[in-house]
Amino acid sequence: MRPLHDPQGRTFPYLRLSLTDLCNFSCNYCLPDGCEEHHHKQSLDVAEIRRLVTAFSAVGVEKIRLTGGEPTLRSDFNDIVSTIKSIPGIKKVAMTTNGYKMDQRVESWLASGLDQLNVSIDSLDPRAFEAITGHDRLQEILAGIEKAFAYGLPSIKVNAVLMKDVNDIQLGAFLDWIKHQPVTMRFIELMQTGNNGSFFNQYHVPGQQIRDQLLEKGWVRMARKRDAGPAYEYCHPDYQGRVGLITPYSRDFCKECNRLRVSSQGHLQLCLFSESGHDLRRLLQDDSQQDELIQEIRSVLRLKVDGHFLDQGYTGGTQNLAQIGG
Known part of the structure; x- marks a missing residue:
């Protein structure tokens, strides 16, 4: 089958699949009061996930990223990973996690077939980390990361949401940390959502400030891979690790969009900041619905617009990033 494409000609080899909208952390930029409302028990089951990913694989999706909320709160998480890994055409199964009990669980994740791991660490200072999360x-x-390397994972990506005068001033500590280990430290520009307006106004800092510091220190921007996420990565000859920057407020950020999102309840969202999703769950109840499901996905893609309009203050229906994994 021909691969998915939208009216702008962009193709989509990458799907972010939320397994739950429940999260057990209370990060101040996302869920400062904890996860008060969620639909964890109504999440797609393993059979529905298998049918969903099989359809996306048939139209060119090669990489699946499992997100949440916190995806490992699913008791069947390992079964989901192994099921997706067995689907023909899926080359990479990745996961973004807050790292909860990672030191105890990472071996089972990798044994299930997980290929890539993104872990959220917004500060390397224990007191600041606790204040944020x-x-x-x-x-x-950190012990979980060490175990992941020991169990054979070749590299890990670590995410930090940039916050003014909180962790943007800790660049030196992050760089020292990745100097001798294969960690890609990714700095994500704080995004405004429906629930964090005042927080955004106080703590937003443009990602280009980190970029300028990197360039001054001799870091060089790398070419992007076809199934890469939104980060631009930088390397330095004296460092084993890399640095990634995700700057959604920069010009042309959406020009190279290559990913789609499906919520934990089976709604296809064309953008993180879409007003609402398109229900696919009704077509996930039987294997015989695959052709109709694929046709529906193609039809919905015709509605994808060329940008997210974040720079104009538009946040769509996204009240917090735990809704669909950021």
């Missing part, structure tokens, strides 16, 4: 679990997460 509401949990004193930094050492547990």
Whole structure:
């Protein structure tokens, strides 16, 4: 089958699939009061996920990223990974996690077939980490990263949401940390959602400030891979690790969009900041619905617009990033 494409000619080899909208952290930029409302028990089951990913694979999707909320809160998480990994055409199964109990669980994740791991660490200072996330679990997460390397994972990506005068001033500590290990440290520009307007106004800092510091220190921007996420990555000859920057407020950010999103309840969202999703769950109840499901996906793609309009203050229906994994 011909691959998915939208009216702008963009193709989509990459799907971000939320497994739950429940999260057990209370990060101040996302869920400062904790996860008060969620639909965890109504999430897609393993059979529905298999049918969904099989359809997307048939139209050119090669990479699946499992997100949440926190995806590992699913008791069947390992079964989901192994099921997706077995689907023909899927070349990479990745996951974004807050690292909860990662030191105890990462071996089972990798044994299930997980290929790539993104872990959220917004500060390497234990006190700052706890202030941001509401949990004193930094050492547990760092131990989990060490175990992932020991179990054979070749590299790991670590995400930090940039916040003014909180962690943007810790660039030196992050760079020292990745100097001798294969970690890609990704700085994500704080995005405004429906629930964080005042927080955004106080803490937003443009990602280009980090970029300028990197260039001054001799870092060089790398070419992007076909199934790469939105980050531009930088390398330095003296560092084993890399740095990635995700700057959604920069000009032409959406020009190279290559990913789609499906919520934990089976709604296809054309953008993180879409007003609402398109229900696919009704077509996930039987294997015989695959052709209709593929036709529906293609039809919905015709509605994808060329940008997210974040720079104009538009946040769509996204009240917080835990709704569909950021």
